[in-house]
Amino acid sequence: MKCVFVTVGTTSFDDLIACVSAPDSLQKIESLGYSRLILQIGRGSVVPEPFSTESFTLDVYRYKDSLKEDIQKADLVISHAGAGSCLETLEKGKPLVVVINEKLMNNHQLELAKQLHKEGHLFYCTCSTSLRH
Numbered sequence: 001m002k003c004v005f006v007t008v009g010t011t012s013f014d015d016l017i018a019c020v021s022a023p024d025s026l027q028k029i030e031s032l033g034y035s036r037l038i039l040q041i042g043r044g045s046v047v048p049e050p051f052s053t054e055s056f057t058l059d060v061y062r063y064k065d066s067l068k069e070d071i072q073k074a075d076l077v078i079s080h081a082g083a084g085s086c087l088e089t090l091e092k093g094k095p096l097v098v099v100i101n102e103k104l105m106n107n108h109q110l111e112l113a114k115q116l117h118k119e120g121h122l123f124y125c126t127c128s129t130s131l132r133h
Helices: 014-021 023-031 068-073 083-091 108-118
Strands: 002-007 034-040 057-061 076-080 096-100 123-126
Touching (some): 002 014, 014 023, 096 108, 108 123
Parallel strands (some): 034 057
């Protein structure tokens, strides 16, 4: 059972959660062979309705003491560009897509993502652009 884990850390990143939980995104994720999507939504106000069908499960939660278990279980991690989330995922050797939060004024996240991308560790994008690779 292949699993995608999406994390926003302690922040809120409604654009990412709305984007990844949209029906066409869910369809795309399932068509790529994933049968589970776990959303860690932090302080967000977008709270998708969890559901389970025969072929697909969507789990949603705000916080856990540790994301280690979800990162470990995931076949793909989609994360905000928080240094902690990025490094924890890369340490576990998991494929990582970083989504830059364009609404953050001081975009140090973009610098981190660009550097890690240049070194070949991850892909990055924004909610309004397609994947950079």
